[in-house]
Amino acid sequence: MIHVIALIFGIILPFWNIPLVVRIMKRKSSEDISIFWALGVWTCLLFMAPSAFISTDFVWRVFSIVNLVIFSFVVAVVLFYRNKKKR
Numbered sequence: 001m002i003h004v005i006a007l008i009f010g011i012i013l014p015f016w017n018i019p020l021v022v023r024i025m026k027r028k029s030s031e032d033i034s035i036f037w038a039l040g041v042w043t044c045l046l047f048m049a050p051s052a053f054i055s056t057d058f059v060w061r062v063f064s065i066v067n068l069v070i071f072s073f074v075v076a077v078v079l080f081y082r083n084k085k086k087r
Contacts, residue, residue, distance in 0.1 A: 003059060010063035014070040021077050030081040042075045 024030045045068045052064030 006059045010059050011066055014067040017070050017074045024077050024081055030078040033078050038075045038078045042071055
Protein backbone atom coordinates (compact mmCIF):
# COMPACT_ATOMS: atom_id res chain seq x y z
CA MET A 1 0.00 0.00 0.00
CA ILE A 2 2.81 2.42 0.85
CA HIS A 3 4.35 1.90 -2.61
CA VAL A 4 1.05 2.72 -4.30
CA ILE A 5 0.72 5.92 -2.26
CA ALA A 6 4.32 6.87 -3.06
CA LEU A 7 3.73 6.18 -6.76
CA ILE A 8 0.60 8.34 -6.84
CA PHE A 9 2.29 11.27 -5.13
CA GLY A 10 5.49 10.74 -7.12
CA ILE A 11 3.41 11.38 -10.23
CA ILE A 12 1.41 14.28 -8.71
CA LEU A 13 4.36 16.20 -7.23
CA PRO A 14 5.93 17.38 -10.53
CA PHE A 15 2.54 18.66 -11.70
CA TRP A 16 2.86 21.47 -9.13
CA ASN A 17 5.11 23.11 -11.76
CA ILE A 18 2.11 23.65 -14.05
CA PRO A 19 0.77 26.71 -12.15
CA LEU A 20 4.19 28.29 -12.59
CA VAL A 21 4.05 27.72 -16.35
CA VAL A 22 0.48 29.06 -16.52
CA ARG A 23 1.48 32.19 -14.60
CA ILE A 24 4.43 32.81 -16.94
CA MET A 25 2.22 32.35 -19.99
CA LYS A 26 -0.52 34.65 -18.65
CA ARG A 27 1.97 37.43 -17.88
CA LYS A 28 4.00 36.70 -21.02
CA SER A 29 7.13 37.13 -18.91
CA SER A 30 9.54 34.97 -16.96
CA GLU A 31 11.54 37.87 -15.55
CA ASP A 32 10.90 36.79 -11.93
CA ILE A 33 12.29 33.30 -12.58
CA SER A 34 16.05 32.93 -12.39
CA ILE A 35 17.47 31.26 -15.49
CA PHE A 36 20.36 29.97 -13.39
CA TRP A 37 17.90 28.36 -10.96
CA ALA A 38 15.81 26.79 -13.74
CA LEU A 39 18.83 25.45 -15.62
CA GLY A 40 20.49 24.37 -12.36
CA VAL A 41 17.50 22.31 -11.26
CA TRP A 42 17.07 20.88 -14.77
CA THR A 43 20.77 19.94 -14.96
CA CYS A 44 20.55 18.15 -11.61
CA LEU A 45 17.46 16.25 -12.77
CA LEU A 46 19.24 15.34 -16.00
CA PHE A 47 22.28 13.96 -14.18
CA MET A 48 20.09 12.06 -11.70
CA ALA A 49 17.99 10.51 -14.49
CA PRO A 50 20.39 7.69 -15.44
CA SER A 51 20.26 6.43 -11.86
CA ALA A 52 16.48 6.40 -12.03
CA PHE A 53 16.39 4.70 -15.43
CA ILE A 54 18.39 1.71 -14.17
CA SER A 55 16.86 1.60 -10.69
CA THR A 56 14.75 -1.35 -9.64
CA ASP A 57 12.63 1.07 -7.57
CA PHE A 58 9.59 1.71 -9.76
CA VAL A 59 8.46 4.78 -7.79
CA TRP A 60 11.86 6.47 -8.19
CA ARG A 61 11.87 5.68 -11.92
CA VAL A 62 8.39 7.05 -12.55
CA PHE A 63 8.94 10.14 -10.41
CA SER A 64 12.22 10.97 -12.13
CA ILE A 65 10.82 10.54 -15.62
CA VAL A 66 7.70 12.62 -14.93
CA ASN A 67 9.72 15.27 -13.11
CA LEU A 68 12.32 15.51 -15.89
CA VAL A 69 9.65 15.82 -18.60
CA ILE A 70 7.57 18.42 -16.80
CA PHE A 71 10.53 20.46 -15.59
CA SER A 72 11.96 20.40 -19.12
CA PHE A 73 8.72 22.09 -20.16
CA VAL A 74 9.17 24.66 -17.35
CA VAL A 75 12.69 25.46 -18.54
CA ALA A 76 11.55 25.72 -22.16
CA VAL A 77 8.78 28.17 -21.21
CA VAL A 78 11.14 30.23 -19.02
CA LEU A 79 13.70 30.46 -21.82
CA PHE A 80 11.08 31.16 -24.46
CA TYR A 81 9.53 34.07 -22.58
CA ARG A 82 12.92 35.43 -21.51
CA ASN A 83 14.19 35.37 -25.10
CA LYS A 84 10.88 36.72 -26.42
CA LYS A 85 11.39 39.91 -24.41
CA LYS A 86 14.90 40.41 -25.84
CA ARG A 87 13.69 40.23 -29.46
